[in-house]
Amino acid sequence: MLIIKNLHTSVNGKKVLNGLDLQIHAGEVHAIMGPNGSGKSTLSAVLVGNPAYKITEGEIFFEGQNLLSFLPEERSYLGIFLSFQYPIELPGVSMVNFMRTAINEHRRYKGEKPLTSVDFLKKIKKTQSIVQLGEDLINRSVNEGFSGGEKKRNEIFQMAMFSPKLSILDETDSGLDIDALRIVADGINKLKSTNNAIIIITHYKRLLDYICPDLVHILYNGRIIKTGDLSLALELEKKGYDWLKL
């Protein structure tokens, strides 16, 4: 599904990724761990086409297509979704308007007719239950005044609305209490299938207790330096990152 070859990037002139290689197949869950500044969030930003990040070398293929030639919105249509580490507040833009515009753009890309108001509201109602997002939140401005947990649940709600092929969850577990973590993890598990893949970027093993990854990668200085199974995450939790620096 996703092939990243020798990826080098820079942001504001500073090199962040230094020859990153990664392959993900449909149905897989990959966890990416690593110390602060190792390039985890940069990788997620690059995958969804954040214009602030410059690719200096390397290639990314998504389902056989050169991903780097697509605009951020087109990548969304292809089926790539990023759950933001810090979801952005959009004061004055209602969740309903935001989601409806986005969903209909997706449908337009696929050559489908826009959803009617009734069908759209039905879809919202059905999806809300997955992450237990309050009904009133959908009538408010996007993320404005949401608590940390609500923002993260809103990201997973959007993920459920789009049914993406590749979801990147950038520190979705950070700032969540135990109950909220369980709700978010349950939501993600419900959306998991053999047709889609998930990249979980995290500092901690606790989310991986709920969503079992097929592979755990350690990103360090802009490269994946070690890959293993869940036991690697356990080892990191015990030893930290220092032992890898050797």
Place this chain on the structure above:
Amino acid sequence: MKRYIDLFREKKIIIDRFCNPLLNFFRKKAFENFQKFLFCYNSKDYNNTHITAFLGIGKMEFEELLKVKIDPHIVFCCGIPYLNSYIQHFVLNGYCLSYKIKKYEQKKSFNFFSGSLNKFAEQYPNVFLKYYNKQSDFKGDILSAFNTMFIQDGYVLYIPKNVIVEDPIQLNSMISWNVNLLVNKRILIILEERAQAKLFVCDHTINNESFFSFVQVVEIYLEKQAVFDFYELEKNTKKTIRLTQSFVSQMDGSKLTTSTITLNNFITQNKYIVDLNSECAESNIHGLTIIDEKQKIDNFVVINHNAPKCSSNSIHKYVLDDESVGSFSGKITVANNACKTKAYQSNRNILSSDTCQMYSNPQLEINVDNVDCSHGASTGYLDELALFYMRSRGIPNNDANYLLKLAFISDILKEIKMKELKNQLQLLVNKYFKKKLTKC
């Protein structure tokens, strides 16, 4: 400007001939003031436009304009068909048009006055003398003196004591002429004790070929506990210069909400001077400007808190594109007896191009303790992160821009209490952002 001294001397007899003597009574002093101002004119209030230069663009007409006979209901169809107006009035080139009123209007019994300045002077001479030109003379400058000198007619809304007019009143104020024209417009609004009304003024210039400029003076008097909602929409051609001075006087517990929306113009200057003269008066002054190409606007808002426990809220938002220029200058003064004042002033601006310009100058002058006041301004581009967030969800860049701009101005539109007007303005603004602005 000096040529208007000669013009006034030359045309005074003709001007007077068509007007009520009470209206003519104020010309002499205005003429004296005009001459005085010529030598001590202070243009510091405005950051960008030197207003006196614009008066020379069009020619003034005094007799010809009066000869226009039309039925405005046929000629000018308003694009707000669902506006449940109690009454619609039409001002053409500054003159309040008389026409056969619509059948449903005839059924209503009018317990207030809405119509021509000359007729008002005739029917209510005492009220006219009590209010007309009182603020303009006292707070005005060279433009208001100019207006009072030459004005021949205008519009008056007079709501007597305890009268509540539930339905909104609409005033279509138009300019149409075959050649360049300079026009004077006048609006006088008087709400006596506990009176309530809503007025929507729609400014249109109709001929795309000619340059028009107009000088408008608006005087608003709100007596004790009067409540007035005043909305103005400027949708002129891009060859129109609007120079407006609005003077507001508010007494105990009165409440004013005003929104001025500028969409189409060449150069606009809106000056508001609001005086909160007695306790617990409230004033909400809102402005929304969405301009592009080489359009230019100056808004200058002065709110004087002259009595304790009054509150004011001034919000002005601009969305500028292309090579447009915006300017906001605001001043709140709190007098030394005006304790427990609440005063907020905000000016927020979005620049949609690298070539547009915004000048902002919010000021606050507090002369007493125990007040709650704040002021602030911000100018910048649309938030790149917000744009990217929306694009990452599949919303194309242009649509994301559009949604963010709509969101930015939404709080100004939210304050409009006339639902039909709010919906129509929302549609107009939507069209504007999508660059399809046509007739409203």
